Amino acid sequence: MQGQGEQQIAAADSTAVRVALWRALHVQIDAAPHVLDDEIGLRLAAPGEGWRNRPDMDPRGTRGYRAAIVGRARLIEDLVVDQAGNGVGQYVILGAGLDTFAQRRPEIASRLRVFEVDQPGPQAWKRQRLIELGFGIPEWLRLVPVDFEAGESWQERLAADGFDTHKPAVVVSTGVSMYLTRDANLGTLRQIAKLARGSTLAMTFLLPLDLIDDPGERALHQSVYERARAAGTPFISFFTPDEMLALAREAGFGEARHVSTADLVQRYFDGRADGLRPSSGESFLIATV
Helix, strand or coil: CCCHHHHHHHCCCHHHHHHHHHHHHHHHHCCCCCCCCCCHHHHHHCCCHHHHHCHHHCCCCCHHHHHHHHHHHHHHHHHHHHHHHCCCCEEEEECCCCCCHHHHCHHHHCCCEEEEEECHHHHHHHHHHHHHCCCCCCCCEEEEECCHHHCCCHHHHHHHCCCCCCCCCEEEECCCHHHCCHHHHHHHHHHHHCCCCCCEEEEEEECCHHHCCCHHHHHHHHHHHHHHHHCCCCCCCCCCHHHHHHHHHHHCCCEEEEECHHHHHHHHHCCCCCCCCCCCCEEEEEEEC
16 A cells, blocks of 8 residues: 555656656765755655665766756846846746745745646645645646647647747746657747747757767766657667757747756865766757847
């Protein structure tokens, strides 16, 4: 018989839970200063006392992935804070999972209209957990359920929930592009490039294995990709930075730049006594309409 925490996790996406636990693990075992301080996702997931003994929580084996997760979250958070300071009032998170920006940074989030887009089942679970934990759902936070598998349009659902297509927004998509074909990625980019002038997209993409210089890290990534294929969720799209920048230009973005792992290291990890560094298999596209 499952305990309460196990039942809750069963209703959440396993990848979203893993990301939330890695973010909490960073706070609990890595030295200060922390790149991101987030244990709220851990509270949402409620995995039970033994969660740190899970194989995918191994402190050494998952070190690079853990650092990459908090590094990319910090980059996005800094981008949103910067854009909010420039007057952008809408923030869209595609595949929101257990994102906790609204709960951790209400002084910023409450100045925005935050749209969390996700599959209906996991999002209903998250709504219930936010209420149970006392965070509630403030008026400025919109949980937007979209059944992607049924072909629902996330743009139409956003508009129905109050998104203003005439005003700029920050749109974020992490950990999604690898599951989509090149054409599907291009289609998503084209949709976002049609948003109001001044809108910004931050999107992660996976690099081809031959661009990962370290042999040990390359082998680790290859094993992750093989496990994803065996689980029925293969990674099907990999892009060089030049290919992704070209795709953004083809989609209609006015400006596009690549943020590499080296950039994340320089911003958030240089000078750390513990040598914590993100793995180098993932990069960012930052594109502006």
